[in-house]
Amino acid sequence: MAIFEYGDVSIEVDEDGFMLEPDQWNEEVAAALATTEAVEELTEEHWKVMNYLRDYYLEFGVAPMIRKLCKETGFPLKKIYELFPSGPAKGACKLAGLAKPTGCV
Amino acid sequence: MATNETPLLDELEKGPWPSFVTEIKRAAAGNEMAKDVLLQLEKSYRDKVGYWKHGGIVGVMGYGGGVIGRYSALPEEFPNVSHFHTLRVNQPSAWFYTADALRSICDIWEEHGSGLTNMHGSTGDIILLGTRTEQLEPVFEKLTAHGFDLGGSGSDVRTPSCCNGMARCEFACYDTMAACYDFTQEYQDELHRPAFPYKWKFKFSGCANDCVAAIARSDLSIIGTWRDDIKIDTAEIKAYADGGMDIESDVCGNCPAHCIDWDGKQLAIDNSLCLHCMHCINVMPKALAPGDDKGAVILIGAKAPIIEGALLSSVFMPFIKMEAPYREIKDVVEEIWDVWCEEGKARERIGEFIQRVGLGDFLEAIGVEPIPEMVAVPRENPYIFYEEFFEEDDEEGEDE
Numbered sequence: 001m002a003i004f005e006y007g008d009v010s011i012e013v014d015e016d017g018f019m020l021e022p023d024q025w026n027e028e029v030a031a032a033l034a035t036t037e038a039v040e041e042l043t044e045e046h047w048k049v050m051n052y053l054r055d056y057y058l059e060f061g062v063a064p065m066i067r068k069l070c071k072e073t074g075f076p077l078k079k080i081y082e083l084f085p086s087g088p089a090k091g092a093c094k095l096a097g098l099a100k101p102t103g104c105v
Numbered sequence: 106m107a108t109n110e111t112p113l114l115d116e117l118e119k120g121p122w123p124s125f126v127t128e129i130k131r132a133a134a135g136n137e138m139a140k141d142v143l144l145q146l147e148k149s150y151r152d153k154v155g156y157w158k159h160g161g162i163v164g165v166m167g168y169g170g171g172v173i174g175r176y177s178a179l180p181e182e183f184p185n186v187s188h189f190h191t192l193r194v195n196q197p198s199a200w201f202y203t204a205d206a207l208r209s210i211c212d213i214w215e216e217h218g219s220g221l222t223n224m225h226g227s228t229g230d231i232i233l234l235g236t237r238t239e240q241l242e243p244v245f246e247k248l249t250a251h252g253f254d255l256g257g258s259g260s261d262v263r264t265p266s267c268c269n270g271m272a273r274c275e276f277a278c279y280d281t282m283a284a285c286y287d288f289t290q291e292y293q294d295e296l297h298r299p300a301f302p303y304k305w306k307f308k309f310s311g312c313a314n315d316c317v318a319a320i321a322r323s324d325l326s327i328i329g330t331w332r333d334d335i336k337i338d339t340a341e342i343k344a345y346a347d348g349g350m351d352i353e354s355d356v357c358g359n360c361p362a363h364c365i366d367w368d369g370k371q372l373a374i375d376n377s378l379c380l381h382c383m384h385c386i387n388v389m390p391k392a393l394a395p396g397d398d399k400g401a402v403i404l405i406g407a408k409a410p411i412i413e414g415a416l417l418s419s420v421f422m423p424f425i426k427m428e429a430p431y432r433e434i435k436d437v438v439e440e441i442w443d444v445w446c447e448e449g450k451a452r453e454r455i456g457e458f459i460q461r462v463g464l465g466d467f468l469e470a471i472g473v474e475p476i477p478e479m480v481a482v483p484r485e486n487p488y489i490f491y492e493e494f495f496e497e498d499d500e501e502g503e504d505e
Binding site: 015016018038065066067070077078081085086087088089090100101102 | 158159160161162163164166167168169174176188238260294298299300301302446447451
């Protein structure tokens with residue numbers, strides 16, 4: 001498996017760049033992963049999304065449905081894509097240290 | 106490729122039929138990706154194991170759909186297909202292309218991908234098979250420069266598709282291509298940024314012949330129909346009879362509503378019973394034609410047999426005139442999406458959702474009045490519950 005390195009951060013990731021061991025996640029890791037998803041700086045709004053995703057994931061073991069994410073954070077989907085240009089599943093979940101979401105093609 | 110590298114796949118080249126193996130071999134002559142696809146598939150056939158990993162999340166910036174991630178489970182053995190992502194590209198309405206447009210797609214794909222295409226996928230998109238993650242943005246950039254856009258994938262509005270309608274078909278009861286284009290433009294956000302419980306497909310067929318299989322494959326099937334009488338040209342009917350057609354057997358005998366009579370000279374249709382199935386018109390296209398008051402019937406809830414069983418869509422709006430901007434249909438669709446997104450389970454299609462909550466509750470939630478045409482199997486179930494005759498103490502009375 002690939003190793004992702006940035007500054008002091010060194011973590012194992014899969015082909016899509018998702019963490020293989022989400023336990024190793026911390027804020028420094030999030031900031032490092034942000035560089036791979038066209039997120040220049042993690043603002044308070046980014047953290048609002050990531051904290052919600054993380055809390056939900058730790059409680060239920062899966063990522064929330066996107067509509068729920070929008071409702072709970074108060075951000076319309078367009079805003080989420082502005083914050084995370086690669087989208088909530090690829091960008092936001094990756095930075096929040098969630099396991100890779102599964103989806104249907 | 107050496108002739109002895111793929112003995113099992115070579116079996117699929119025998120016989121008079123077209124062979125995907127032959128086609129991929131041709132591509133492999135100039136493309137290492139196409140070559141490794143064949144070698145990995147040969148190994149899969151030999152070992153009886155699929156060597157594609159499940160899923161992957163890749164895409165282009167700003168879009169959540171349109172790219173399906175695919176990785177080889179044996180990247181060291183088949184390095185050229187370690188990444189083999191699929192792109193879905195929104196096809197033009199009814200698949201009309203110029204030769205130049207087709208060439209531009211093929212040129213882009215030969216430069217940035219395997220060169221292999223699937224024209225077209227079952228949803229209708231142009232499918233570009235096999236590229237690497239770092240090629241996605243350059244491909245997307247070039248496709249958009251040539252006027253193409255990615256299609257849908259995942260839990261979003263899938264690329265709408267339509268039959269060729271009035272462009273080539275005299276049976277089309279509305280302009281399917283115009284409607285398909287209009288809905289595609291209207292719902293760009295829902296198409297590119299998945300936010301639904303599961304996929305949602307629109308398909309537009311100009312008549313009940315349903316050339317895009319809307320009734321079997323789309324969550325919202327918009328199928329052309331008419332509400333006045335079938336048009337009859339008596340001279341042409343005589344010509345069919347004189348030409349040897351057995352009208353009694355081939356037309357009357359196959360009418361599902363048994364509403365056509367033929368006395369050897371005159372054809373009579375009881376239009377009040379007609380099911381608008383198109384059969385008689387198909388058999389005698391010069392003599393019979395759809396009426397003049399044309400529009401569409403809207404049906405809801407079809408799906409292919411993935412996860413749960415297959416469903417055909419059911420009548421939802423029996424007749425509507427198809428005129429841009431189609432606001433009446435869009436208002437109902439958006440109401441349905443609100444309810445489905447709020448109450449639907451993950452990976453639950455709208456047809457399954459309606460089955461789970463019941464048609465009555467579904468209609469109440471979206472604010473649509475039930476009508477007799479919505480009954481899937483009329484006159485079959487005698488236990489009909491009339492809410493207006495129900496009083497609160499009725500149940501208590503039964504208990505006593």
